[in-house]
Amino acid sequence: MAAATTHLLSPSAPLRSPSTKKPIRKPIPLIITARKLRAAVIGGGPAGASAAEALALGGIETYMIERSPSGAKPCGGAIPLCMLDEFSLPESLIDRRVTRMRIISPSNLSADFGTALLPGQHIPMLRREVLDSFLRSRAESHGVHLLPGLFTSLTPPSSPHDPYLIHYIASSDPNSLLGKPQTLAADVIIGADGANSRVAKSIDAGSYSYAIAFQERIRLPDAQMQHYADLAEMYIGEDVSPDFYAWVFPKCDHVAVGTGTVSSKQQIKKYQMGIRRRAKPKIEGGEVIKVEAHPIPEHPRPRRVVGRVALVGDAAGYVTKCSGEGIYFAAKSGRMCGEAVVRASEGGERMVSEEELKAGYLRRWDREYGVMFRFLDVLQRVFYGSNWGREALVELCGDEYVQKRTFESYLYKRMVMGDWMGDLRLGWRTFESLGRNMIVGRELQRLKNVLASLE
Numbered sequence: 163m164a165a166a167t168t169h170l171l172s173p174s175a176p177l178r179s180p181s182t183k184k185p186i187r188k189p190i191p192l193i194i195t196a197r198k199l200r201a202a203v204i205g206g207g208p209a210g211a212s213a214a215e216a217l218a219l220g221g222i223e224t225y226m227i228e229r230s231p232s233g234a235k236p237c238g239g240a241i242p243l244c245m246l247d248e249f250s251l252p253e254s255l256i257d258r259r260v261t262r263m264r265i266i267s268p269s270n271l272s273a274d275f276g277t278a279l280l281p282g283q284h285i286p287m288l289r290r291e292v293l294d295s296f297l298r299s300r301a302e303s304h305g306v307h308l309l310p311g312l313f314t315s316l317t318p319p320s321s322p323h324d325p326y327l328i329h330y331i332a333s334s335d336p337n338s339l340l341g342k343p344q345t346l347a348a349d350v351i352i353g354a355d356g357a358n359s360r361v362a363k364s365i366d367a368g369s370y371s372y373a374i375a376f377q378e379r380i381r382l383p384d385a386q387m388q389h390y391a392d393l394a395e396m397y398i399g400e401d402v403s404p405d406f407y408a409w410v411f412p413k414c415d416h417v418a419v420g421t422g423t424v425s426s427k428q429q430i431k432k433y434q435m436g437i438r439r440r441a442k443p444k445i446e447g448g449e450v451i452k453v454e455a456h457p458i459p460e461h462p463r464p465r466r467v468v469g470r471v472a473l474v475g476d477a478a479g480y481v482t483k484c485s486g487e488g489i490y491f492a493a494k495s496g497r498m499c500g501e502a503v504v505r506a507s508e509g510g511e512r513m514v515s516e517e518e519l520k521a522g523y524l525r526r527w528d529r530e531y532g533v534m535f536r537f538l539d540v541l542q543r544v545f546y547g548s549n550w551g552r553e554a555l556v557e558l559c560g561d562e563y564v565q566k567r568t569f570e571s572y573l574y575k576r577m578v579m580g581d582w583m584g585d586l587r588l589g590w591r592t593f594e595s596l597g598r599n600m601i602v603g604r605e606l607q608r609l610k611n612v613l614a615s616l617e
C-alpha cells in the first residue's frame with residue numbers, strides 16, 4: 163500500500179466518494195491512514211485525458227484538473243491514421259479524410275502527396291473541441307474525477323512518502339481567478355497543461371524555445387469548400403514563414419488557415435497576410451469565424467520528470483519539427499506515462515519513485531521517438547531555411563518513392579527503412595536538387611541586386 167503513511171488533506175480539498183462521485187459534505191480535517199496511491203493530472207487535452215484514462219484503467223484513483231472543459235485548443239486538427247485504431251477513436255469524430263496533401267513552393271511549384279496512398283489510407287482532420295471532449299468524457303467514464311479549475315501552484319512533499327499539495331481555483335471559467343481556492347493532495351502528478359505549463363514552472367523543469375502559431379478559421383461558400391473536400395495545402399516561402407510552413411486545412415464547414423514561426427514572432431501577422439495572399443483565389447469571400455494563436459514547443463524540456471511529477475505532451479515539449487505535429491505525441495506520451503505509474507505502483511498499491519518514472523516513461527519515450535524527432539529537426543533546418551531549400555523540397559516531394567516513405571512514416575509513426583537502391587537514388591536526387599536550386603537562387607538574387615542598383 164502507498165500509505166504506510168498518514169496524509170492530512172486540506173479542509174477545502176474536494177473529497178468525493180469513489181462509488182457515487184458525489185462530494186462528501188463534512189471533510190474537515192480528514193486523515194487517511196491506509197490508502198491506495200492517488201494521482202492528479204493537470205490539463206485535460208489529448209495528453210491529460212489519455213494519461214488520466216490509463217491511470218484509471220489501471221485501478222488508480224485519478225483526478226484531472228482542467229481549466230476550460232468546454233474550450234477549444236487552437237490547432238490544425240490533422241492526426242495520423244494510426245491514432246484512430248490506437249486510441250479507439252470513432253469515425254464520427256472525423257470532419258474530413260484528406261487524400262491529397264499539396265505542398266506549394268515559393269515559386270508556386272506544387273506537388274501532390276497522395277499518389278502513393280493505398281485504398282482507405284488518408285489523413286483524418288478533426289476539430290479539437292470535438293476530440294478533446296470525447297477523450298475527457300471517456301476518461302470520466304472509466305472513473306476519472308474531472309475537476310474544472312485553474313491549477314496555480316504546487317507544495318512539494320516533506321518526505322518521500324508524503325503527498326504533494328496541488329493548489330487550484332475551482333471554476334469552469336477559463337483563467338478566472340474568481341473561483342474558489344482549493345487544495346488536493348496527490349502522490350503522483352502528471353503535468354499535461356500544454357505549452358505554457360505551470361506544472362513545468364513549479365518543478366523548475368527548464369524552458370524551451372517555441373514557435374508561435376496563428377490561425378484563422380474561415381467559413382467558405384459550398385462551391386469553394388468543395389475544392390478542399392479531400393485536399394489540404396501546405397505553403398512554404400519567406401512570405402508565409404521564415405522557418406516553418408503555412409497551411410489551409412479543411413474542417414467540417416470551414417478551413418483553418420494559419421502559419422507559424424520561431425524566429426520572427428513579432429511578424430506573425432505579416433506572415434498570416436502572406437498565406438492569405440497565396441491562397442486568395444480559393445478562400446476569397448470567406449467569413450472569418452475565429453482567430454486563434456498559441457505557442458508550439460520546439461524541443462523537449464531539460465527536465466521532464468522531477469520527483470513524482472512527470473510532464474507529458476506539449477508541457478514536455480513533444481512536437482515534431484518540420485510538421486509541427488503534437489496531438490498524437492501528446493496522447494501517446496500521456497498514455498505511456500500513465501501506464502508507467504500503474505506498473506511501478508502495482509496498480510496503486512505502493513508509492514512510486516522518480517527513478518521508476520524515468521525508467522518506465524522517460525527512457526522508453528526517448529528510445530521510441532528520439533531518433534524520429536532528431537531526424538525531423540534536421541529536415542526542417544535543411545529545407546525550411548531558404549527559398550532554394552524550399553524549392554528543392556517541393557521537387558523531391560513529387561517523387562513517388564519519397565511520398566511512399568513520408569506517408570508511411572507519418573500515417574503509422576514509424577521510421578520506415580527503404581531499399582538501399584531507392585535510398586541511394588534519393589540521396590543523389592536530394593543533393594542534386596539542393597545544389598541546383600541553390601545556384602539558381604543565388605543567380606536570381608544577384609540579378610535582383612543588379613536590377614535594384616540600376617533603379
Ligand SMILES: Cc1cc2nc3c(=O)[nH]c(=O)nc-3n(C[C@H](O)[C@H](O)[C@H](O)COP(=O)(O)OP(=O)(O)OC[C@H]3O[C@@H](n4cnc5c(N)ncnc54)[C@H](O)[C@@H]3O)c2cc1C
Pocket residue numbers: 204205206207208209210227228229230233235236237238239240241311312313314354355356357359360375376377420455456457458474475476477480481486487488489490492
Ligand atoms: C495553431 C496550431 C495548429 C496546430 N496544428 C496541429 C495539427 O494539425 N496536428 C497536430 O498533431 N498538432 C498540431 N498542433 C500542435 C497540437 O495542438 C499540440 O501539440 C497538442 O494540442 C498538445 O496536446 P496537450 O494535451 O499536450 O496540450 P493542450 O492541447 O495544449 O492541452 C492542455 C490542456 O491543459 C489545460 N490547462 C492549461 N493550463 C492549465 C492550468 N493552469 N490549469 C488547468 N488546466 C490547464 C488547457 O485548457 C488544455 O485543455 C498545432 C498547434 C497550434 C498552436
